[in-house]
Amino acid sequence: DAGVIQSPRHEVTEMGQEVTLRCKPISGHDYLFWYRQTMMRGLELLIYFNNNVPIDDSGMPEDRFSAKMPNASFSTLKIQPSEPRDSAVYFCASTVLRHSGANVLTFGAGSRLTVL
């Protein structure tokens, strides 16, 4: 299994530009999570999906952020327009619900975003 695949690995853009981050979860996993990691705030949950349906988007900072999951093998996180404070590493993670109810997340390698 190739694991959770994220692209791009690095993105440098200018303020005001649109940014799209992509994620391919592990086949068979029915939960997908988007997290953001910064030195100041650590790992923060932005949104998560179950069976392609958004369940909790309370962590999405503002309307500039949007996430979609058009099918079980693909998700996008879009920032439009981007701002310097959006600079962070964005992680995608996936899991399948276990009998215990505890979710062991498998993370991708992350997308490092720098907004100038």
Add this chain to the structure above:
Amino acid sequence: EDQVTQSPEALRLQEGESSSLNCSYTVSGLRGLFWYRQDPGKGPEFLFTLYSAGEEKEKERLKATLTKKESFLHITAPKPEDSATYLCAVQGAAGNKLTFGGGTRVLVKP
């Protein structure tokens, strides 16, 4: 709201010098407490899940323990390859999301 606090923020150890990392948490109905390891430039990698107070799990030089308010990650006789950031997370009964602590950066010097 679930909360996780990890201490210390950073730890410098000599090779072979055992130590413990702390994870204090508040959660409404613990479904699981998780430890992850994160290397620079990589995503977090799963280590352990603990489900109830009194539970312990081991993997090589790492041992995780759990009480009703905190968890410890003990590193016994660490080696330089144990250098990483260790993250603690909790999942409450209310949903399926994990709340992470700020992590402990561990540096083991030869």
